[in-house]
Amino acid sequence: MSKIKAGKIEKLRKNYQFQKVYKEGKAQATGRTILFIKKNNEQCNRLGISISKKVGKSVIRHHLKRLYLEAFRFLRKDITKEGFDIVIIARKGAGNMTYSETVNDLQKLLARGKLMK
RNA sequence: UGAGUAAACCGGGCAGUCGCGAAAGUAAAUGUUGCUUUCGAGGAAAGUCCGAGCUCCGCAGGGCAGGGUGCUGGGUAACGCCCAGUGGGGGUGACCCUAAGGAAAGUGCCACAGAAAAAAACCGCCCGGCACUCAAUGGAAAACCUCGUCUUUUUAGCUGCAUCCGGGGACGACGAUCUCGCGUUUCCUUCGUGCGAAAACCCAGCUACAUGUUUAAGCUAAAUGAAGCUUUCCAUUGAGUGCCGGGUAAGGGUGCAACGGUGCGGUAAGAGCGCACCAGGGGCCGGGCGACCGGCUUGCUAGGCAAACCCCACCCGGAGCAAGACUGAAUAGGAGGGAGAUGAUGUUGCCCGCUGAAUCCCUCGGGUGUGAGUCGCUGGAGGCGCCAGGCAACUGGAGCCCUAGAUAGAUGACUGCCGCUCCCUUAAAGGAGAACAGAACUCGGCUUACAGGUUUGCUCAUGCA
């Protein structure tokens, strides 16, 4: 497919996609971040981010989403396998994380999920 | 200099690298991708409390109901907003707060307390009459007996509490009913018992009766002797009590609030009954568009609550961008029941009126996956400074500028320098920190949150000249 480009990050958008990953995927977690991974039939990795209202107000949730997105973009070159749906969920204590902390969390979880070495 | 008050404003700046969204241009492999340029969160974007634009609803008509607003004038597209003023309240002041129409249209409420919570009555005060009692004075009559007081004792009755025994009731065996017993608790008490330290016995109080003691005791007079201090009736005066008739609304420990307030006069007692001042109301005159203000006059004196019902004046058709329009696809828009030209549905609730149909309602099941896309979607009651009108809010004129538009939702990360605050330090260097908060159709307001900072006007206090 021609839409697979180096820059774009494909995203999960619909609720049923998230539900499928929750049901059939494997979970890894740190104190502030949960990661679900499930194999899909596409040729690229797709990312979904879910942040509950319990984490904080609208500004905090938006900022956290951008941090996760930026961290995933930064770590993407180290991911060796393709064809997975990845869902990042923020837990309650994630409200005041910094950028380097999100990178650390995500790196640990992706290595545990055997998507990178 | 310090304290305060009102208003306006900022919400770190510059540069670089990587990344995201949109528009325009350009190139190609043309429903896509690359490159270049430009733009890309706020003063509150928030809460969704008001008002409008815009869109749709078989036009929006009448009545009732319902809701909102509530000093006056102006501004505005409109408002529950803003400006200017009026009245009231607060502050030394600058200034701030104010849902502020009507209580004489009616209904209702004003707990407790208090005579009484709005209509008068009650107590009280005063006058007159009658009856009774007491005192003084005067007159008449009778009597010299005793009367009275105090103390003590005793008897009977009334006033209270506790409890043994007794009696009645309730509950109780993780078990109904009956009987007996037991336990806990409660109630009653004629009789019986007890009642200590404030209290019941004692004592104290009241009533009745009896008894005891004393007996010319006591007082006036130096002593003695004598006399008086006694009772009844009448008259007058004064005082008190009760009843009846009348006058009065001054006073009545209360209460948030008492039918104007204070003082003087006046009166049988009193009262705006009269007078002076003060508060309010009515009338007249003057000023102001008006709310209202000022002056004169008049004894006219009417409790509070309408953010209680209500009355009055004004306003309100409904739904909301998931409004709505266009294009395309579709055996995955189903099953059952009901209503319907004898009028479904819609028109906020009800009635009238209008409209006039494969439509509407209920239940079950499925679905929210291209079962979608495009438009609406950002140029607007827009912004900036200038001129003119207006005290101001605001309005008018010419000029310049274009300044987010996502659709699971774009603003992020890192680095350097400068600026601000804090820590350490003589300083430099170093370290840490920077609030409240994220557009979703768009505006005008209101409300709420907010680190730090800038400017201007004004007030008060202190110091110096």
Add this chain to the structure above:
RNA sequence: CGGGGCGUAGCGCAGCUUGGCAGCGCGCUUGGUUUGGGACCAAGAGGCCGCCGGUUCAAAUCCGGCCGCCCCGA
């Protein structure tokens, strides 16, 4: 975008209409009863009625503004 409800003792709830005493049940504390426990009996503690302001003589109650939680409809 529109609409509705709730907030009162540790917990579950009344009281708000029509303003004046803040109450009920469970729980807690102390004492009694029992050899001991439960049950029972008696006594008691515990509340700024979510927060702020206003109306009123007086506010849990009436009015306005905030905060939090929950539930509907499109």
